Amino acid sequence: MLETQIKNELIKIVGKDRYLDRHEEISCYAYDAFLVESLPDAVIFPETTNEVSKILQTASRYKIPVTGRGAGTSLCGASIPIKHGIVLCFSKMDRIIQVNTRDRHIIVQPGVVNADVQKALLPFRFFYPPDPGSMNTSTIGGNIAMNAGGPRCLKYGVTADYILGMEVVLASGKVIRFGGKNIKDVTGYKLSSLFCGSEGTLGVITEATLKVMPMPEAVKTMMVTFDNLDNTAKAVTDIIGSGIIPVAMELMDKLTLNAIEDSANLGLDRKAEGSLLIEIDGVMEACEKEMKKIIEKVKKNGAVNIQTAASELERENLWTARRSAYGVFAKLAPDIITEDVTVPVSKVPLMIRQIMEIADRHGLKAYILAHAGDGNMHPMIPTDKENKEDWEKVEKAFSEIFQAAAKLGGTLSGEHGIGLAKAPYLPLVMNKDTMDFMRTIKQAVDPDLILNPGKFV
Amino acid sequence: MTQKLLQNCGKCGLCLYVCPVYKIIKEEQSSPRGKLQLIKAYENNNLATSPLLKEIVSKCLMCGSCSANCPSGINHYSKFMEMRKNMVEAQGEEPAIKSLIYLLSRDYRLKFGAGLARTGQKFIPDSFAKNYKLGNIPLKNFPKLNSIPFRKANDEVILPDKKQIGTLVYFTGCATNYLYDDTGFAFIEILKHMGYKIIIPKDQTCCSIPLLFHGAAGKSLKNITTNINTLKNFEADKILVDCSTCGEALKNEYPRMIENEGQDPFEANKIASKVMDALSFIDQNFDLLEFDSNIKEKISVTYHAPCHTKNSFGSNIIFENLLEKLPFVNYKRTPDVDECCGGGGTFFYEHPEVSKIMVDKKIKNAKAVKASIWLTDCPVCRMNLAGNLNDNDNLQVLHPLNLIASALKPL
Numbered sequence: 114m115l116e117t118q119i120k121n122e123l124i125k126i127v128g129k130d131r132y133l134d135r136h137e138e139i140s141c142y143a144y145d146a147f148l149v150e151s152l153p154d155a156v157i158f159p160e161t162t163n164e165v166s167k168i169l170q171t172a173s174r175y176k177i178p179v180t181g182r183g184a185g186t187s188l189c190g191a192s193i194p195i196k197h198g199i200v201l202c203f204s205k206m207d208r209i210i211q212v213n214t215r216d217r218h219i220i221v222q223p224g225v226v227n228a229d230v231q232k233a234l235l236p237f238r239f240f241y242p243p244d245p246g247s248m249n250t251s252t253i254g255g256n257i258a259m260n261a262g263g264p265r266c267l268k269y270g271v272t273a274d275y276i277l278g279m280e281v282v283l284a285s286g287k288v289i290r291f292g293g294k295n296i297k298d299v300t301g302y303k304l305s306s307l308f309c310g311s312e313g314t315l316g317v318i319t320e321a322t323l324k325v326m327p328m329p330e331a332v333k334t335m336m337v338t339f340d341n342l343d344n345t346a347k348a349v350t351d352i353i354g355s356g357i358i359p360v361a362m363e364l365m366d367k368l369t370l371n372a373i374e375d376s377a378n379l380g381l382d383r384k385a386e387g388s389l390l391i392e393i394d395g396v397m398e399a400c401e402k403e404m405k406k407i408i409e410k411v412k413k414n415g416a417v418n419i420q421t422a423a424s425e426l427e428r429e430n431l432w433t434a435r436r437s438a439y440g441v442f443a444k445l446a447p448d449i450i451t452e453d454v455t456v457p458v459s460k461v462p463l464m465i466r467q468i469m470e471i472a473d474r475h476g477l478k479a480y481i482l483a484h485a486g487d488g489n490m491h492p493m494i495p496t497d498k499e500n501k502e503d504w505e506k507v508e509k510a511f512s513e514i515f516q517a518a519a520k521l522g523g524t525l526s527g528e529h530g531i532g533l534a535k536a537p538y539l540p541l542v543m544n545k546d547t548m549d550f551m552r553t554i555k556q557a558v559d560p561d562l563i564l565n566p567g568k569f570v
Numbered sequence: 571m572t573q574k575l576l577q578n579c580g581k582c583g584l585c586l587y588v589c590p591v592y593k594i595i596k597e598e599q600s601s602p603r604g605k606l607q608l609i610k611a612y613e614n615n616n617l618a619t620s621p622l623l624k625e626i627v628s629k630c631l632m633c634g635s636c637s638a639n640c641p642s643g644i645n646h647y648s649k650f651m652e653m654r655k656n657m658v659e660a661q662g663e664e665p666a667i668k669s670l671i672y673l674l675s676r677d678y679r680l681k682f683g684a685g686l687a688r689t690g691q692k693f694i695p696d697s698f699a700k701n702y703k704l705g706n707i708p709l710k711n712f713p714k715l716n717s718i719p720f721r722k723a724n725d726e727v728i729l730p731d732k733k734q735i736g737t738l739v740y741f742t743g744c745a746t747n748y749l750y751d752d753t754g755f756a757f758i759e760i761l762k763h764m765g766y767k768i769i770i771p772k773d774q775t776c777c778s779i780p781l782l783f784h785g786a787a788g789k790s791l792k793n794i795t796t797n798i799n800t801l802k803n804f805e806a807d808k809i810l811v812d813c814s815t816c817g818e819a820l821k822n823e824y825p826r827m828i829e830n831e832g833q834d835p836f837e838a839n840k841i842a843s844k845v846m847d848a849l850s851f852i853d854q855n856f857d858l859l860e861f862d863s864n865i866k867e868k869i870s871v872t873y874h875a876p877c878h879t880k881n882s883f884g885s886n887i888i889f890e891n892l893l894e895k896l897p898f899v900n901y902k903r904t905p906d907v908d909e910c911c912g913g914g915g916t917f918f919y920e921h922p923e924v925s926k927i928m929v930d931k932k933i934k935n936a937k938a939v940k941a942s943i944w945l946t947d948c949p950v951c952r953m954n955l956a957g958n959l960n961d962n963d964n965l966q967v968l969h970p971l972n973l974i975a976s977a978l979k980p981l
Binding site for chain 2: 141146156207
């Protein structure tokens with residue numbers, strides 16, 4: 114609990130209804146979707162930029178840690194208040210300020226849920242491309258702080274590519290605004306790229322102007338199976354090499370396909386060594402032409418079975434296997450650990466084999482899904498984290514997986530972020546001078562180190 | 571203490587967006603994920619009971635949407651019921667809920683209570699009834715109690731109007747028995763019309779879900795045993811329910827509760843396998859229905875899908891398709907057709923501030939589609955929706971069975 118004087122100052126800003134510090138309440142802000150827990154001293158729900166600014170002025174004066182939070186779905190512990198202090202929760206600052214598809218943007222407060230942005234754009238036949246798996250729950254503020262991705266980012270790019278303008282409150286309480294409503298804007302530093310992905314360590318996002326896209330006229334989906342994993346991955350590079358960038362290219366290996374089939378009974382090919390779910394979109398004629406070319410490429414790589422969706426229902430059915438994967442693996446053991454190492458596309462089969470080999474060596478089972486088009490792997494390992502021996506094996510295995518990815522020219526995280534989960538492994542992919550440079554930036558904007566302390570920087 | 575269920579909450583947060591309470595309160599402790607966290611802390615002796623903990627745990631509609639959407643397959647339902655029991659044992663229960671449990675746990679008390687309440691309804695001065703509210707429902711908007719309990723008003727065995735094609739057991743639930751006998755009479759009419767023999771076991775009693783939700787697990791077990799012992803005596807093709815919450819109890823909770831008690835779940839499982847909700851049954855036997863061809867004008871109808879219909883039977887979608895097929899119906903779908911109305915057993919009474927926001931949104935959307943009849947197959951939803959409508963809203967809330975029975979071809 115914060116000292117009475119500080120507490121009173123904070124309550125003066127937001128009122129006592131939006132300040133929580135009873136044990137039963139703050140216990141629910143000690144976690145996110147990562148494994149570690151740490152209690153905050155208080156949870157505050159701001160509703161305006163002015164309130165955020167005043168809260169940060171107070172926090173600065175008393176040097177209290179401030180950790181931002183949207184829906185608490187971070188997979189790397191980015192929203193866990195590891196140094197306690199204040200959790201600044203944006204769930205009640207959730208207004209859509211303006212929808213303007215003529216100028217191709219939407220202006221939102223940070224607590225707006227990703228799916229609600231999509232809903233607001235639907236009547237205009239526009240959409241906001243970043244589609245993290247948590248999009249039904251996670252907020253735009255969190256998406257920006259984590260530079261969230263998603264399956265369709267292969268074609269459309271990630272959150273950072275869709276920020277036109279932002280309002281950010283600095284640790285001092287000062288409010289800065291940059292960018293605006295212009296699709297092209299090279300005025301000054303591109304500050305959105307500094308704050309997007311900063312995981313709440315540089316500033317607090319209070320408003321964002323997001324670029325939106327017109328919905329494509331047609332969507333085509335197909336599921337292809339192969340009797341060889343190398344060929345599966347080679348088909349991916351061949352398709353992209355031929356000038357087609359699909360919306361999504363989801364790879365599943367044999368173990369994964371069989372585990373899904375065991376529980377969901379979808380009629381998947383149990384003998385397939387690898388499968389690709391490929392989706393393209395655009396103008397109808399172009400889609401049809403691209404489909405032909407894709408079929409040609411997968412056949413050349415020894416495709417065993419090609420299924421194309423003729424209707425929206427069939428499309429949904431093809432996606433069912435991929436979408437049910439997490440639920441299937443989550444039920445195999447008390448806990449499921451998902452990682453997201455990423456490697457250059459050509460290294461995908463090698464990475465898959467190394468993950469299997471590492472898991473085998475530790476007596477673990479790894480189920481592998483990959484956004485294959487961008488090399489973003491999602492190995493999932495079912496385990497029981499309360500079983501110390503098992504848990505140590507899992508930790509060792511993941512540490513080895515990170516090292517293997519780094520050696521292949523890959524990186525620690527494609528879309529989940531660093532947070533607490535991968536902070537110790539940063540030196541694998543970053544030299545000391547680069548890490549020092551990040552610290553220099555951090556110290557310049559947050560000299561008292563109150564913003565999300567204890568994380569990767 | 572509960573045995574540890576296999577799956578741990580992965581804290582993915584996917585339950586947040588399906589939780590009707592979280593969507594309004596927007597604070598983590600009101601979410602299923604938050605409640606599981608508190609339950610875990612309590613079970614590990616890291617959190618003591620407190621009035622606040624009890625309040626947090628009770629601020630839940632028990633709608634089951636979290637379980638239905640949980641990737642880890644966690645049974646929030648049983649976790650929440652167990653926790654409610656612990657809280658009631660430690661903190662006591664408020665008088666109004668206590669008397670509800672007292673009534674529901676013994677059928678004769680219910681009959682007696684209903685009689686008393688009827689007398690009460692007669693003697694309440696109009697001015698008082700107009701101004702007084704129970705939860706967020708004005709007293710004057712509560713349904714009148716049945717003049718005779720439905721099961722008393724009917725024979726135990728009812729024969730069909732035509733050649734018998736099968737036998738069905740009808741589990742009526744308390745709402746049809748004491749409040750909405752129109753639902754029961756409509757169901758009998760439909761089943762007779764189809765050609766079924768209907769058995770309404772006299773000895774059935776409250777399904778026990780209200781008791782389980784309010785932490786009275788001990789009392790609920792007596793009801794469960796009574797119902798199993800009653801139902802197992804009748805040979806029937808199906809056991810039908812007109813309330814999906816009763817259905818959820820018979821189908822899922824009875825086998826689980828009996829097994830937890832270390833008893834043989836054979837009979838409970840056998841009963842569970844025969845349980846079917848009214849809407850699915852109508853859909854499956856649709857060909858047996860003959861409608862009155864004299865009905866020329868279509869009636870405009872909208873629908874509210876109860877949470878337990880959606881999460882335990884999935885029959886709301888079946889029924890919506892059926893509404894599109896009914897020759898005398900012009901179905902007008904609302905965008906929030908399957909969102910919770912905030913009734914939730916006694917939720918509307920315990921947490922009127924949250925419940926009111928939910929029901930007002932439902933009413934606004936239902937009025938916007940300009941229907942004259944609002945169907946819903948849950949008595950609490952019906953009470954909550956009808957109770958919050960104004961007299962000049964021109965929207966009548968009915969059970970789907972009422973609508974179907976009213977359009978049957980007279981034999």
